Amino acid sequence: MAEWTADEILDARGLSCPMPILKTKKIMKKLSPGQILEIQGTDPGTRNDLPAFTERSGDEFLGEEQKDGYISFYVKKG
């Protein structure tokens, strides 16, 4: 069971750097504070890039969950 419930899902499976971050940045602009975005990805770089991104953007990186064949990352709009 997912620990967080997402308001919006970004399917970035199969995409490699920088597309997951670029798309995340774009979607985050549309969300209102407190809403949660789930990013589904397969690129190993996202693991570092996403927390680094949220640290700068003022959003909150909630955590990640290993799914079948991909990882879900959860970010809360700050």
Added chain:
Amino acid sequence: MSVLVEKFKEGYSLLFDRNWPLWVGGILLALLGIICMAAGRPWGVAGGLRVWSDWLFYWIGLYPTAPGYAFFLSNTSILTWGLLFGAFGAALLSRQFAWRNAPRWELGKGLVGGVFMGVGSVMAGGCNVGGFYTALAAGSVSGFAMMAGLLVGALIGLKYLMWEIEHIDMKPPKQKASKEGGIEWPKVQPWLGALFFLFLVGWAYCLSFRAYTQEAVLMLAAVGIGIVIQRCRFCFVRSFRDPFMTGEAVATRAVALSVILSVFGFFAIKWFRTDWQMIYIYHHWIGGLVGGVIFGIGMLLAGGCGSGSVWRAGEGQFKLILAVITFSMSNSLFKNYVWTRDVASSWGKPIFLPMVTDYFWAIVITAVVMLVWWAIMAWNEETDSLTIV
């Protein structure tokens, strides 16, 4: 005993679970790059890629004469093989090797990006390693030209990516459901990686016995570069792209630091070996600028530059494997075209910076340019003034 095992696990996790900081990569790359220079062949990526296609096109009968350098053991080729091997082994040790497919459109971007990079690197005298990073360290004025070109190219490429997000819809590739039972790859990978590295070291040792000592040194240095670059996820593209994209300048700082460190090592060697002064000095001044723009667009499309595409290919990313292949082919074809028509002479003269100023001021100038780049991007990190996304 159990304490030792515990400590080993801690150390292993530090090295192969978490990524190393980028600045550590910057310092280590400078060191390994200086070792390559000391061995007589500075680090580059495009040259090695070209050798592979030169042979391929000779074998299929497109080129009439055989290339003058060996497919495997020429010193350019061995550097790129080493990079690929090192990244592959490091990906295994960190359990990160996986066959990664990408949406069709992405694969197309890999193919096209590779062609742009192949052509751009011929004009600039190397990819962003050989044409910018190593060129600056070696005192080639063309390195500054390529740097300017890369910045422009990165901006154009990023503009395209933003357009693409609005207009192109991509479906994720089909995922294979993980099978029950079978081999547990995550557990096996570190063992395979360790075996692979043992094999490489043994092989280098054998090479040195057969009077291929220079090649053995270069291969081990390049394997080291591959490990560092995979573990840091060190990416030259990021140093040019990220300030415009997320505002982040971590990669920019790491590359600037690395260039400054390299200059000292390279110049020390060139100071003592005057016959090596013109190593890695290109006549491509205009070529650096124009080639830099073309290369910059290509690396944004592919999502990896020369080194970045190769190490990601070593990690099993299909899009980057395609980019490496078209990079190699287009570089070979375009270089062949340029050589047979003598077009390159109009691209500028080779200038060794210390011959124009002297060694001292050449170091100062290079360091100042790097620090200004660093400072502008650090300022942008706070203000987001240059960020266009």
